[in-house]
Amino acid sequence: MQEHTQLSDKEITDDLLSPVIRSPKWFWMTIGSLGLIMLLGLSGYVWELYSGLGVTNVKRPVYWGAYITNFVFWIGISHAGIMVSAILRLTQAEWRRSITRAAEVLTLFSLIAALSNILFHVGRPWRIYWITPLPPVVIGYDFARGIWPNIRSPFVWDPVAVGTYLLSTILFIYTCLLPDIALVRDKVKSKIPKIIYSVLALGFRGTPRQWKIQATAPILLSALVLPIFVSVHSIVSWDFAVSIAVEGWHSTIFAPYFIIGAIHSGVSAVACLMAGLLWLYKLDKYIKPDHFDAIGRLLVIVATIWLFTLFLEWIFALYPLEDPEIALRNMQVFQSPWNYLFILFLFTAYIIPVSAWLFKNIRRSAKWMFFTTILVNVGMWLERFLIIIPGLSRRTELSFNWGSYSPSLVEMGLVAFTFAFVICGILVFARIFPIIPPFDVKEGMRFRHIIKIGKRNISAVVRE
């Protein structure tokens, strides 16, 4: 990191708590607009609950459509948030301080968005609790028959993994948030918010013992959350890969392929979020071009590894020269509309953004990073769509049984709902808690110095 702005503790507190103390001008209007999108999406869901899944376009043979695509997409986004945070914490990278919280919060809301897609997708969401191994005394008559979840099914592994990830993420965020809740508790004047923050802060006072635990616990938790992160997307990929009936799904490389794809889309989402926060909250003293530069360089590597796994996935599929597999790949690449989507996917997920990130000026520009990372996520959404739909549309050799799929208005509304929900969730979080951890930034300032080497002043960081 080359850039350095020395700030006092009071300046940091005032800067980073200002969105918490008073709403920015645009806040309520934005929340209102997002709320409207969510309301429209949910009204479609009410109709779906009333009419059944017939209002979606999922039908034989394509039983998985936009909801499952969106589920995999949001699970992917959720991954990089906590991964970026955990890896940066474990390696004690200095530039982590401004971005870890936002990355973790992105994980939280994208996980909830992912899970909401499962609710949209199942026929009888009021029985979603059947997936939990609750005994009959708790559940009542549903389980009085003695039926328990079938742990041999990947659809049981999925909620176990995603549930573990969600709970761990919430606890992880809360633990790291404690000192900042204490700061807000001491800063706010209104009585009721003060009481609420006081309860949430649990009496945190900033003793050396508490700071030592604050330094140790996130590192320990990062080490525990990383294996969860790896397992979750592996298990999501096994929803597809353990099925032997669908061409294009039954692949041994799916777990690493999905994980690296998740990192690609998720790290892009983190960069996009940082650019958005920088613009909305004027955080240019805290989120610097150096941050984008570092993420941009990381993304070039991640995207290229992802492209390599995509290539491997295709090679392993085509090398045995099995007719149905070749027919599927032929359809994905040469037949309309899949061919257009495939080209769009390749250009948006790799060719355009990675070519752009090779230039330092683009990597260091928040505006360019914002747009290029959005492109990545358009591409990565399409990637999941192209994995799920073409495979299902010709899952049998008998052509009378083939079908196609395009999302209905209800499905598109609910996909839009998830996007609005995640943006809204992050903005509301940033209204209630500091989105950049002030205590972490203050600690960073303490270790930063300008050292003079010859005629140059270099920003240096001292580490314990």
Place this chain on the structure above:
Amino acid sequence: MANKSVLGLFVDENVVGDTLSSLRKSGYKDNELEVMTGSPYPEGTFGEAEPHHKLFRYPIFGAVIGFTVALIITVGTQLAYPLVTGGKPILSIPPMLVIFYEMTLLFSVIVTILGALFESRLPRIFMGAYDERIMTEGYIGLVVTVSESRIKKAEDTLKKFGAESTKRGWE
């Protein structure tokens, strides 16, 4: 007799360090002295006693609990409803491993969080001698917790060393 606390607010780290050493020389024990800051300082900045903790043990306890829970869930539920699906055995090891893995990690995280709270001595219901400026303005708080008869002397020492203000509380 209930202990009383007095808090002195300081601006400079070195002054806090000097005050702490002087208080120790005057007979105050380590467990009667506590520093509070609004952000982390390197350990030993003020010459304070090094806090010891056992947080590293908690994930292992959690892992053992999680593994046991997973074992009970997977074996118990499958034996309670022994329906053969997909030609796999009732107690099929590979899917059970998935549940073991997740539950082990989940309980490790939960117990680590509980451990972090316990080791941080949280939740703390009453704040005692505390000032909001520690968190918001970067003041350094030095708290002396002693019996009522010694509290006046402690407060005088804090003032003598340049505490910007003092505040009494109780433990």
